[in-house]
Amino acid sequence: MPGSENGRRRKRSLSAEEKYQIWLQLLTGELSQRGASEKWNVDPTTIMRIRRVGRDGALQALAQSRPGRRNGSDPVDAELRAARAEIYPSRHG
DSSP: TEEEETTTEOOOOHHHHHHHHHHHHHHHHSSHHHHHHHTTOOOHEEEEHHHHHHHHHHHHHHOOOOTTOOOOHHHHHHHHHHOOOOOOOOOOO
């Protein structure tokens, strides 16, 4: 295997965007784990880690998500609430 030592590939640093692209290719079935490893010239364990971290991150984000609700930290939302309170003082919200 070119660029390998003892059957392992050399370390290659991937950007977050590249990792996301690999994760999408794995998710959609465009590439297998082996195919991704070969295409991106990284060790298969790197691909397995990207897949695991992507899955765990997605599950964590979905668990914290509340569909239809906003967290209220958006400055535009705060400004809109303030304007509504000024226009409709008798309403709460």
